[in-house]
Each structure stands twice: as C-alpha cells, then as structure tokens.
Amino acid sequence: TALAGIWQELLGVERVGRHDNFFELGGHSLLAVQLSSRLSQAVGVELPLATLFARPVLADLAESITEQLRRAGPKDLPAIVAVSRGEPLVLSFAQQRLWFLTQLDEGSTNYHMPLALRLRGALDRVAWQRSLDRLFARHEALRSVFVAPEGQPGVEVLPADAGLPVTKHDLRDRPDAEATLLDLCREEANAPFDLSRGPLIRGRLIRLSDDEHVFLLTQHHIVSDGWSMGLLMRELSSLYRAFVAGQDDPLPPLAIQYPDYAAWQRQWLSGERLQSQAQYWRETLSGAPARLALPTDRPRPLQQSFAGASVPVVIDAALTGGLKRLSRKHGTTLFMTVLAAWAAVLSRLSGQDDVVVGVPSANRGRREIEELIGFFVNTLALRLDLAGTPSVSELLERTRRTALAAQEHQDLPFEQVVEIVKPPRALDHTPLFQVMLAWQNETVGSLDLPGLRVEAAGEGFDQVKFDLELDLGEDGEEIVGSLHYATAVFDEATIERQRGYLLALLRAMVADSGQPVGRIELLSAEERGYLLDDLNRTAAPYPSDLCIHELFEAQVRKASDAVALVHDDERLSYGELNARANRLAHHLIGLGVRPDQPVAICLERSPAMVV
Template sequence: YALAAYQSPQGAVETALAQIWAELLGVERIGRNDHFFELGGHSLLAVQMSSRLSQAVGVELPLSALFARPVLADLAASIVELLSSSGPQELPSIAAVSRHEPLVLSFAQQRLWFLAQLNEGSTNYHIPLALRLRGMLDRSAWRRSLDHLFARHEALRSVFVATQGKPRVEILSPDAGLPIVEHDLRERSDAEAAFLDLCHEEGRTPFDLARGPLIRGRLVRMSDEEHVFLLTQHHIVSDGWSMGVLLRELSQLYRAFQAGQDDPLPPLAIQYPDYAAWQRQWLSGERLQKQAQYWRSALAGTARLVLPTDRARPAQQSFAAATVPITVDADLTRELKRLSLQHGTTLFMTVLAAWAAVLSRLSGQDDLVIGVPSANRGHREIEELIGFFVNTLALRLDLSGEPRVSELLERTRRTVLAAQEHQDLPFEQVVEIVQPPRALDHTPLLQVMLAWENNAVGSLDLPGLCVEPAGEEIDQVKFDLELNLGEHGEEIAGTLGYATALFDQATIERQRGYLLALLRAMA
C-alpha cells in the first residue's frame, strides 16, 4: 500500500487518538490518514484502544465504529459526533476497596470455586510452566524475585474460605513467601528419569483452595550450570495473560536483585479483589440486563455441534488430549492479510470464518457455536495485574444459504463485534441464562474453541542464563477440538488439540488439511 502522505493530527480528539494509537501499536508517528489495521491493529488492541479512549475523552466507542472507520481522521470525526450528541460520559474507574470487609470472588472465580467443590482433588484447572535455565543461576536472587512477586500480587495470595457454603476471599500475608521445594539431582545417574518423576508428581498434586497458596514452585538442580524450574498456579488466581505479566516482572526483579539493586517495579494502584468488587457493582442493573438479553437472543435454540468421531463419546467427558502442529506459510499469511484488509476483517476473523466453514462441512450443520477466549483486559488499570480475567465468548456463526466468501466474512465480523461489545458478562453466567441441556459427556453450549494468541505470553530474559521450555506439555483439552493459532513472524502457526477419546491423529491431520485448503481457496 502506498502510505498516505503524512499529515499531523488536528484538534484535541485527533491528537488524543494519535497518542493512544502510537502507544498501543508501537508506532512513533501517527498521522491523520493512517489506518488502524494497516498499522498492525487487531481485535484485542481495538478493545484496549476503546477503553483508553473512554478514559481520555469520555466516550464509550462501539468497536463497530472503529471497523467502519479505521482511518484516524474519520474515526475522530465519529467521536466528535458522539461527544456533541451525548456529552462526555463518566466511566466508573476501578477503586481500591477496604480490606477490613469480607472480599468477594469475581464471577469467574465463583464458577471455578463451584467446579472445584464438585470435583475435589482435581488438577484440571492447573496452569503449569516448566523452564530450563542454563548458566549460573543466582539462587538467592531467584528466590527473592519469586517472593517479591508473591508479595506484590494479592491474587497469588488469595485463598477461598467458605462458611455455610458461601465462599469469600482471604489474603495470605505478603511475608509468607512463595512455596518452593529444591531438588538436587547432580549426583544421580538417573537424573532425567528422576526429573520426569518430579514433573508427574507436580502435575498430580492438587491445591487446597481454602488453605493455599495457590501457586508453588520446584527448583530442580540438574548440574552446576543447569536448573529446571517448575511453576504451577491454579487457574482461579491466574490466566494466560497473567503468565506474561509474571515472566516479565520476574525478569526485571531478578536482573535488579542480581545487580544488588532495589525492587524496580512501580507499585500497583489496585489489586484483583478491587476488580472483583468493581465487577459486581458495575455489571448490575440495566447494564447486566442489556448484556444478558443480548446473549439470550444470540444463543437461543443452538444445537450441539456433532462432528464425525472415530469412537463413540464416553459417558463422562475425558480431558486426555494430543495435538498436531499447524502452520500457514508466509505467502499464504500475506495473502490472508490482504484479503482481511479488503473485507474489513482482522486476520483472526478470517481464520475463524474458514474454520467455521470446515466444521459446517464436517458436521452438516450450518448453525454452529465456536468458543473464543477473550483476554477481558479492557481497562487500563488491570493490564498489569495477575489474576483470573480471561472470559470465553460463544460465537454463533451462520453458514446457511451457501454464502460467498465476502458474505461469510461480513457475517463473521458482525458476530465477533457484537460479542465483543457484550463481553463483560462472564461465560458462566451466559450458560446460566441460555440454559442449554446439560450432560456429563460434553461441555455446555460449545464443543470447539479457537484461541488466537496475540503474543501475550512473554519470555524470561535473564542475565547470564539461556532460558527455554522444558519437559512435555501436559496434554489436556476442555473441549472436543481446540485450535490455537497466532502470528509468529511472517507466519500464522500453532496447534490443533483434540480429545483422544474421540479422534485419531489421522482424522485431525485430515481436518488440518481441509482448513489449509480452504484458506488457500479463500485467498
């Protein structure tokens, strides 16, 4: 694309908008003629932009407005129109609540707590991390960094205590320290086997939600210059985005402590329990009604997606899983980006449309629901917090009437934007509202997921150490199929995870081939 000639932003709204774009898109100079998506914008950044905008100029801008007018000057004009018709809106910011009153669980935490009561001792909701650290590890700086993280984030120190079946949050002391067990395997001839045993033991050990802590580590010394660090968190206090925050802050703390400096991290203005209290207050009354009504009508009468499986579905859902890798090469990725810009969709929406079409062909159903995780970090204040924010959006895609590509992309974009504009209502509550038939052999409302990673999970950058993932990933799926994709350099890459109780690897490899063939044909 020939970049439009640079013209500097004019007026207060264009200037504020340009500043927000520059910060989110990592572009130094933003002009009036710049296009949000051509500069690398995507749905998650659009949500963050919308939240920052509401704080900067007091307008709640629907996401569809950005998709309709992605050029800075045009979007600014829409904002000015909104401001002149309704005046600036005061958006309630998230404020700290008293720690002397009982602390409430967020909606998502409440649901997970409830599931944990039904299934005591379950490890289905653990978030594992295994890192191999090669080089000279400063073990005291490492321990101190982890203790600091534990003290810094109240979510990590939360425990869930129930009286008469009603849970509340209590916070452990910041001085308690993050529990870490050290193992020294340097003298062992069977070190690798012993290490695998430790991994399995770690994976099988449940958390006690009432006693905590709900995060723990093991530091395994393989040789003088090699350690493996295992970290396990319960999902009720963390999520994928939190993992990125944790790794980034761990890097900064370790670097400082190793150099003999003080804690370099700015203090946090609010904590997860403040967000939980705000969520319950904000998502009530008319706002709650409006969101509930949207989901009730959007998902009324949905049917279960029935894919051809290699084996009959077991009476109780099995979480055992395997994955096949999937890569969309650089040429096709470039073509798909061009297609997306042409039709006003993001790359994620285009891939979602293609996958919906494949699932529709396989199942013979033209009305299907795909789950999509949403980071749910719209508010600036919570971008730096560790906690359980992630939400699942149930996207109902309509493939009736054999739509052409342009029509399918248009329908998909409308569905995604409407869902994102009603994404505050937690999926758990959507399920309660829609009341789909329940069964033990499958998840309610949706059986397939598409997760699009926007490089949220960072990596550890530690002085004098080479860090890489260690051990096998623990293979579990919560759904029949889970497609995980994201942009990696010039390519789209990821995995297609599947329930091994239902599918053989060859079947999933065939499905992968269908998806790639369809993407090529669309491009």
C-alpha cells in the first residue's frame, strides 16, 4: 500500500496496479531515487537502486521490501532539522568547492546561471516585483552571502525584507530599442557578483512597449542549480497568478532551509559512510585515463577556454520508441541506453576502450529538500568499459551496473572525489573527464502567467565547462536537446558529424542488440565516399613508360645535391643515395643475381633499408 501510494504521488496518477512495471511507468534514474527516499521515510527501509532495477514489477518489489523489514526491521534515518541562526552557518560541500574556485578567478562569469524571457501581454509590474520579492524572502539560499574574515568561509543570510534587486529600463519609442536591448543583455551577462556582499540573484526588466517586456534573471551557481530553476519558475507562476488576482501567498511554508541541509550534510557524510563512499570512488577510478584523446580541429590551448557553441540534437519519435523498447528489454533507463551509445561513439573516436563520462546528479535523495532552491547538484564520473568487443546487450548491462553503482555513491562531492583519486592535473583540461552527458527529467518548469505569452529570449550557448556536453531529455514522443562544444578545439562541422555518429549507432542498437558494438557502421555513405574515394584521388601524370629506378636516376641528374633521405641526424642527398644503391647492386650482380629475381632483406628501418 505504501509503495502504491508513493508511485501515485510521483507519477500524478489515480492508481497503479500490482503488476505495473517500473520501466513501463516511464522509469528513469531520478524517479528511482525519489522512490527510494520516500520509501525510507514511509516504512524505514533503504532501497538500493539495484534492487528496484532487478525487481521492477511493483508486487515483486513490495515482496522484497517486506522480506527486508522482517529480517532487519525499520530503520530511522536522521532527520534534517532547523539549526540555530544564532550560531555560524556553514557552507555545504558543493558551496565550499565553488567558493574556492571563484577565489581563483575573481570577477569571472563562468558560474552564472542566466535566464532571459520575453513577456508579451499586459504585465502587472507591481505583482511581478512582489512575486520576485516573495521568492527572495522564501528561500534563504537566494539571500545567502559568503564571508571569510579569517580565510575560512561562512554563510550570512540577508534580511527577508531586502527584496530581490531588479533594474528597470524603459525603451519605449526609442528607435534603437533592439540594439540597446542587446547592449543591456551583454552588460547583464558580463557583470560579476560579489559573493561577500550579494545578493547573488538579480534581475532586469526591460520595457519595449506597453505590452512587451524582456526579463533577465541572473543567479550565481553557488545558490542555485538546474532543479532550483524549475522550482523558481513554478513558484513564480503561482505567486504572480495569486497576486494579480488579489490573493495572498498560496505557497506552503518551508519546514527547513538550505543552511539546515548544509549543517545536516556535514554531520551525515562522515565516519564510516564517508569512508565507504571514498573507497568506492578510489577503486572505481583508479588507473582511469587522465584524458579522452578525441581528435580535434585545432591544438588545445595551454589554458582551458570556456567559449562554446552548440548544434541541436533530435531523436525522432520512431527511434525514441525503439530505444524505449530496447531499454525495457534490457532493464535500462533511456538515459543508460543513450549513455552506452555515447560512450561507444567516444571510444571509436578516441581509440580508447576505457572512457569516463561526467553525469550531473540532482543529489536530492531526501524528500525534505525537493522543494528547496539551492546548490545541491553533484557530478558523477562514470567509467564505461568497452574492452573485449562487447555486444550491444553486454554494453547495456555494463552501463547499467556502472550507473547504478555511481548513484548509490553519489553523496561524495566531485571535488573530494578528485582529491581522493588524484588524477594528473593540467590547466588545459578538466580532471577525470572532459565530456559530459546531462539528462533532463522534466525538472525545469515553465512560466504560466495569466494574460501573458512567455518565450525564451536568449540566443545561442556561448559557454561550456567541458570539451563536449550532450544535453538531452524527453519532449513528448521525441528525445531532444543540444550538443555543446568548446570552440577553441572543435569546428561546427566536426560536431555535426559526431551527432550523426550517435544517431547511426542508436539506430543500429535498436535494429540488432546482439551485434558487436565495435563493428557498427557509423559513417554515412557520403562521408565514407569522401574518405575512401575523394581523398584517394591522387592520380597525377608521370612517365609511366619508365621503371621506378629510372625515374629515381632522372631525379639524381636533375638535383643530385637535394636531400633525399632523413633519419635522426643523418641526411643523404639523391646523389649519395644513388651511389650507395649502385654499389649494392653491383655486389648482388657479382653474387649471380639477375633482373626480376627477388632478394630478401632483413633490416631495421634505417637508411640501409632504403638503399
């Protein structure tokens, strides 16, 4: 009963049946984590994700949970409780690592989270500002600033009535409105935050006409993440609808705040639990390649550049349906299936069968923090094994095991994992991995505002943290997203080819899950023809009635002193090489060798071999 109730809540359905299957219920990794956290609270059982994936039918899963309760009884998990605001507030592990990184590059905008919206219709500007102020008051994370009077950072929270700062611009009746709008967008994007003073969220409301506005919202990543952006959009919609209608704040009060979670995290992730997670990552990533040797269009700069661009990725409905069937058959989520394909493409491009891919994790395994805005997201380094010519089925199984094990050990912050593994460090690439796959599980909401049509106003994707970032998610019957890339090392045409390789591999996986992954044809007919035919059209006119030694002697007569051969520090001219070859020829003739008679040689690569 508890299991069915949790499923109904998570899926938003009226009922589920005993024989419903996790994979047929749209199962994905985030859903599995949420189910596990709710079960822990409801019946006191920690549900390993591997158990859910091994027993995806609800009745079988309930039986397994019941048996676990009989054997060990329910467990009480430590609750996240509010801490005193009279004592110093601590940073979470994620905040601490990001605070440190910002100290290395003060004034950087690399960790900004921008949002640009175009609002068409009658905007109630008073209700809009009131909604933003209420959000600012509601979430302490948005009001947090980070001070370090003695070098050790701590958290201070700005007053709830301070209000979210919004700069207003009126461009009505200005002939240069669009040009000015672009200038304001650039100005907003390039304005740094002061972490010690805050606020670390700000807005700009730009009025283009009576019924058209552009709203820019910028947050620092240290107080927010992708999931938080979805929460912010949903809560902003609810608040604005209520305030426009003359109603009060409709949002329920929050039992805890982000600083409470940060204090709990430091207490919970310690001792044996910390050692267990550290040992897992130490063993898993030991000996992993420091760099994925992808072929690039340009030499890598000495220091990593964050300049980026993107190409769209669309996996059509027919292929998406096939991938869902393939995933159900092999007990994987869509994310795991696409991850397996992406790792196979990277392996083929790099020539490496040991591939590490970064994967963002929402890291919200506790029910209490699902409604909190804050910096929770963590990054997992998934090491995929493609050695031994695995079949599609075998690679899916390897990927499933890897992904589930990583999810079970997702609490240790990425920077601590790096310190534990101690990979070679360099300024020109990120440690452990340089390629990421992010899967969006409908965590980012959209604004639903009365009397307004809302659309994204931002253009392009001009910053990346890694060489390649594949960002995908389900959109109706399709999988859509973008492949972002570092423009310092890749050209757009190269990335478009990589997108084609991924789609070709996915289609082949659906067609035959028994075939070896390494033998799947990735090249299109056009590219194959270019590589094999066009590039090999090197025919040139030459005296075809002469033998090769006669052509060589003609070159000797033409340029006897020109360098013909270089080996280490030794150089031979055409004349010298010809003289040595003639001496050897006369020696062989003296031994009885005649024209067209083969003579074996046994030599290392050297000038003597060429002679």
